[in-house]
Amino acid sequence: MTAHERNASDRAARSSPPTAAAPRPGRRRGVELSLLAAAVLVCVYGYAEVGLARSGSVPPGTLGYGAGLAALALVAHLAVRARAGYADPLLLPIAVLLNGIGLVLIYRLDLEPSLGPRAEPSQLVWSATGVALFALAVLALRDHRVLARYAYVCGTLALALLVVPILFPAVNGARIWVRIAGFSLQPGEFAKVLLAVFFAGHLSANRAALAYAGRRIARLRAVPWLGRLQLPTGRVLGPVLAVWLLSVGVLVLERDLGTSLLFFCLFVVMLYVATGRTGWIAVGLLLAAAGAVAVGAAEPHVHSRVEDWLHPFATVDAGLGPNQLAQSLFSFAGGGVLGAGLGQGYSYTIGFAAKSDFVLATAGEEVGLAGLCALLLLYALLVERGFRAGLSLRDPFGRLLATGLASILALQVFVITGGVMDLIPLTGMAMPFLAQGGSSVVTNWLIVAVLIRASDRARRPEGGAG
Amino acid sequence: MNRCIRHAAAFCLLLLLALLANAVRVQVLRAGEFDANPANRRIAVARFADPRGDIFAAGRRITGSRPTGGQLRYARTYTDGPLYAPVTGFSSQVYGASLLEGTEDGVLSGTDGRLASQPLWHELTRARQRGGDVHTTIDPDAQRAAYAGLAGRRGAVAALDPATGRILALVSSPSYDPAALAGAGPQAAEAWQRLTSDPDQPMLDRAIRQTYPPGSTFKVVTAAAGLERGRITDLRAPTDSPDPYPLPGTSVRLGNESGGCADASVYDAFRISCNTVFAKLGADLGPGAVAAQAERFGFNDAGLRIPTRVAASTVDTAMSADRTALSSIGQFDTRATPLQMAMVAAAVGDGGRLMTPYLVDRVTDHSGLTVATTRPKVLRQAVSARTAGALQELMEAAVADGTGGNAAIPGAAVGGKTGTAQHGEANEGTPYAWFISYARPPGAARAAVAVAVVVEDAGAVRADISGGGNAAPIAREVMRAVLDSPAAPAAPAPPDAAGAPGASGASGAFSPPEPAVSGPGESRRRSPGP
Numbered sequence: 004m005t006a007h008e009r010n011a012s013d014r015a016a017r018s019s020p021p022t023a024a025a026p027r028p029g030r031r032r033g034v035e036l037s038l039l040a041a042a043v044l045v046c047v048y049g050y051a052e053v054g055l056a057r058s059g060s061v062p063p064g065t066l067g068y069g070a071g072l073a074a075l076a077l078v079a080h081l082a083v084r085a086r087a088g089y090a091d092p093l094l095l096p097i098a099v100l101l102n103g104i105g106l107v108l109i110y111r112l113d114l115e116p117s118l119g120p121r122a123e124p125s126q127l128v129w130s131a132t133g134v135a136l137f138a139l140a141v142l143a144l145r146d147h148r149v150l151a152r153y154a155y156v157c158g159t160l161a162l163a164l165l166v167v168p169i170l171f172p173a174v175n176g177a178r179i180w181v182r183i184a185g186f187s188l189q190p191g192e193f194a195k196v197l198l199a200v201f202f203a204g205h206l207s208a209n210r211a212a213l214a215y216a217g218r219r220i221a222r223l224r225a226v227p228w229l230g231r232l233q234l235p236t237g238r239v240l241g242p243v244l245a246v247w248l249l250s251v252g253v254l255v256l257e258r259d260l261g262t263s264l265l266f267f268c269l270f271v272v273m274l275y276v277a278t279g280r281t282g283w284i285a286v287g288l289l290l291a292a293a294g295a296v297a298v299g300a301a302e303p304h305v306h307s308r309v310e311d312w313l314h315p316f317a318t319v320d321a322g323l324g325p326n327q328l329a330q331s332l333f334s335f336a337g338g339g340v341l342g343a344g345l346g347q348g349y350s351y352t353i354g355f356a357a358k359s360d361f362v363l364a365t366a367g368e369e370v371g372l373a374g375l376c377a378l379l380l381l382y383a384l385l386v387e388r389g390f391r392a393g394l395s396l397r398d399p400f401g402r403l404l405a406t407g408l409a410s411i412l413a414l415q416v417f418v419i420t421g422g423v424m425d426l427i428p429l430t431g432m433a434m435p436f437l438a439q440g441g442s443s444v445v446t447n448w449l450i451v452a453v454l455i456r457a458s459d460r461a462r463r464p465e466g467g468a469g
Numbered sequence: 470m471n472r473c474i475r476h477a478a479a480f481c482l483l484l485l486l487a488l489l490a491n492a493v494r495v496q497v498l499r500a501g502e503f504d505a506n507p508a509n510r511r512i513a514v515a516r517f518a519d520p521r522g523d524i525f526a527a528g529r530r531i532t533g534s535r536p537t538g539g540q541l542r543y544a545r546t547y548t549d550g551p552l553y554a555p556v557t558g559f560s561s562q563v564y565g566a567s568l569l570e571g572t573e574d575g576v577l578s579g580t581d582g583r584l585a586s587q588p589l590w591h592e593l594t595r596a597r598q599r600g601g602d603v604h605t606t607i608d609p610d611a612q613r614a615a616y617a618g619l620a621g622r623r624g625a626v627a628a629l630d631p632a633t634g635r636i637l638a639l640v641s642s643p644s645y646d647p648a649a650l651a652g653a654g655p656q657a658a659e660a661w662q663r664l665t666s667d668p669d670q671p672m673l674d675r676a677i678r679q680t681y682p683p684g685s686t687f688k689v690v691t692a693a694a695g696l697e698r699g700r701i702t703d704l705r706a707p708t709d710s711p712d713p714y715p716l717p718g719t720s721v722r723l724g725n726e727s728g729g730c731a732d733a734s735v736y737d738a739f740r741i742s743c744n745t746v747f748a749k750l751g752a753d754l755g756p757g758a759v760a761a762q763a764e765r766f767g768f769n770d771a772g773l774r775i776p777t778r779v780a781a782s783t784v785d786t787a788m789s790a791d792r793t794a795l796s797s798i799g800q801f802d803t804r805a806t807p808l809q810m811a812m813v814a815a816a817v818g819d820g821g822r823l824m825t826p827y828l829v830d831r832v833t834d835h836s837g838l839t840v841a842t843t844r845p846k847v848l849r850q851a852v853s854a855r856t857a858g859a860l861q862e863l864m865e866a867a868v869a870d871g872t873g874g875n876a877a878i879p880g881a882a883v884g885g886k887t888g889t890a891q892h893g894e895a896n897e898g899t900p901y902a903w904f905i906s907y908a909r910p911p912g913a914a915r916a917a918v919a920v921a922v923v924v925e926d927a928g929a930v931r932a933d934i935s936g937g938g939n940a941a942p943i944a945r946e947v948m949r950a951v952l953d954s955p956a957a958p959a960a961p962a963p964p965d966a967a968g969a970p971g972a973s974g975a976s977g978a979f980s981p982p983e984p985a986v987s988g989p990g991e992s993r994r995r996s997p998g999p
Contacts, residue, residue, distance in 0.1 A: 336503030
């Protein structure tokens with residue numbers, strides 16, 4: 004986008020109706036800094052409490068952990084202050100708080116020798132990497148609209164990333180890992196952001212066709228929605244549908260149920276937001292239901308997940324002992340309303356995925372329903388701030404992108420929380436920021452970076468430097 | 470587009486609400502059900518997460534804890550496990566707990582509210598309380614003497630301090646090492662399998678959980694009934710008793726193991742253990758009288774706890790005359806635990822007053838601060854002091870010049886009664902050798918120790934003398950151990966010697982779990998023994 008175009012769009016924004024000229028919030032960087040300080044304090048307190056509960060003394064690493072987290076928060080804050088002065092002041096503190104709590108939970112689970120080697124140091128490194136990339140993105144990406152130019156690159160890259168793990172051996176039944184020189188990556192995580200960029204770029208670029216089609220048949224409101232769907236299909240939907248089908252197909256091959264579900268929902272949501280057609284949701288739901296039934300029946304890995312969901316205690320009744328899901332439910336129930344206290348639960352009984360897929364069970368047991376609700380509300384706030392950025396932006400690409408990214412966060416939280424609490428079938432996915440997993444932490448920091456960039460644009464006063 | 474974004478946001482809100490509702494379902498509504506699921510290891514893990522409190526005998530730990538390195542972090546260890554097994558019971562990670570380990574589990578595991586210094590705060594924080602310690606009344610010397618005396622033969626010993634009801638020894642043989650059951654591994658399962666299928670029943674606490682026909686030792690009860698009812702007025706006067714004695718209404722003729730029983734005085738009949746005299750005395754008194762006297766000694770009481778439940782000793786209250794006659798010499802269906810017979814001896818030795826037996830002296834928190842003390846309680850006056858005096862005369866004669874000679878301790882007044890209980894189909898089983906006794910230190914007015922001993926496989930000698938031969942020496946060694954003990958049984962006295970209910974001050978006295986009938990403030994204490 005050239006400077007001329009930018010000025011044109013600014014002029015267009017200035018000439019928009021008075022409703023858009025609502026009072027703009029200030030920069031609020033001081034608010035962000037104080038919230039960051041509070042977030043770091045909460046996390047340090049949690050860290051100390053784990054040590055106090057376990058060994059009766061504040062763990063020696065507390066100071067280092069606190070200093071590290073504070074340094075990360077400060078780096079991120081300075082980056083935001085330098086290049087995104089008008090960004091939403093809630094996004095960064097929530098991300099830091101969630102990441103800090105995640106580190107506390109992983110540190111706490113590291114104290115259980117039965118759960119394998121310590122994961123907290125590497126998680127700390129990954130978090131630092133995430134924050135570094137966040138800062139880099141905020142500093143380098145002057146305008147989120149630049150991303151629209153790379154929509155098709157992103158789409159291709161996403162597909163490539165999704166295909167790569169097929170070449171690597173399966174881990175725990177899912178072929179979603181790439182292991183190189185001791186490092187393991189989950190390329191599907193990065194694909195989430197890339198795919199959102201691709202959808203947003205493609206749909207917004209073809210918005211004219213969508214809008215035109217919408218106007219054309221505006222007169223035919225009485226006609227059933229099926230008649231209206233045909234118009235954009237060929238030109239606009241072709242590439243999106245292709246990419247989407249490919250990715251979901253690949254994911255099903257890789258048995259990454261969570262991510263395929265996520266992509267499916269993401270696609271439906273973004274298509275709905277771009278076209279404004281309720282029909283797409285109906286189609287999406289129908290397709291989803293059909294796909295779920297087909298996959299659930301044909302694929303034994305999925306089938307067992309569905310069985311576990313319907314009968315979480317079947318293995319107990321069969322005398323084989325509780326499975327992971329049953330252990331997870333025991334953990335949540337053990338926490339009750341107020342929780343057992345950090346460090347005082349038994350969620351390690353869940354076993355091998357306690358630090359990743361089931362990390363929420365530890366939160367549920369040790370901080371209870373109250374703490375779990377607080378965590379979910381933090382996520383809700385993060386998602387809401389994403390949607391708010393989407394609502395306030397004036398460029399269609401930005402609005403679609405922010406909506407898509409916010410939806411990704413919301414869907415991830417729903418799929419994993421619903422899975423470990425037996426609301427929906429369990430699908431392997433990482434709880435944003437909380438779960439052990441480098442790719443996930445880095446990806447979520449990038450999502451927050453883009454949202455920061457988008458919210459900065461959304462909240463920037465008109466005519467300001469931008 | 471804004472409308473659609475808002476719809477998307479609303480959809481996310483719906484997802485959030487679904488999650489919150491589901492969280493309430495799992496963590497509140499169905500939490501109880503999940504907690505109670507037998508596959509949920511939380512309770513077991515929490516239970517063994519910290520070392521248990523310990524059980525003490527005379528200030529020494531007889532239990533301990535070892536880290537297992539497993540999910541259940543601490544397992545029980547036992548010092549002299551087989552010796553103290555009838556006291557401690559076992560605490561297993563798999564098979565639960567028994568005896569004191571079971572009844573005092575709240576204290577030992579730290580869940581007992583008395584251990585919390587700030588109960589309300591404890592309730593709020595749900596912080597784990599360190600397990601407290603249970604101090605037993607056991608006298609290790611007496612315990613050891615009894616165990617050594619049984620020497621692996623099947624049998625049991627119970628010893629009491631008559632003045633207080635403190636249980637000084639509780640031994641069952643053959644015994645087992647509870648440590649074998651402590652862990653959760655295959656060894657524990659193997660040990661459990663072996664111990665529960667062992668025909669010798671090593672895990673049976675014979676001292677309090679097994680009842681035996683008391684045999685001739687029950688003659689103390691029959692004599693007490695006769696004295697209390699005025700049937701016996703002169704111990705030395707000859708009785709009108711034939712030898713053999715035809716059981717009323719039958720053609721069965723009851724004989725004696727020794728001669729000189731025809732028309733023998735109660736004194737002689739007791740001394741040489743004449744069946745005929747006491748069978749006739751019981752038949753003459755009628756079933757109600759003997760049973761009522763037995764109940765005053767503690768028979769037919771299924772509620773006795775020390776705090777471990779004690780099997781009820783039984784005597785029939787309504788029987789035909791012949792059966793009453795047999796009952797009165799401890800046969801037919803009269804059955805007693807060794808502890809019950811020790812209580813009989815203790816009541817006689819203590820002037821007729823029967824104290825509630827108890828095994829837990831006090832409970833301390835892990836720092837040693839006493840949080841509860843057991844106050845001695847009178848269970849009831851079993852016989853009048855006068856009757857007790859007469860019974861003492863009889864029992865001391867049995868030791869000094871009768872069947873119980875093996876129990877004599879130079880310098881101490883020892884009263885005893887032998888018994889040989891026949892049992893099995895047509896009395897084919899090997900007789901049980903019994904001996905009950907008390908010992909009074911020189912110069913003391915009341916007994917310092919009362920003992921009951923049962924030896925199951927008492928050799929084939931079907932003579933009353935087998936009680937004296939097999940069981941009496943064991944009783945003697947136990948009594949000697951108590952009398953010789955530097956810390957005489959009454960020495961670690963509870964602080965409320967004055968007997969005032971609140972006299973235990975800050976330690977917060979508690980009542981034994983079974984508040985048996987007792988006189989108010991009846992915790993009068995004897996002066997220490999030798």
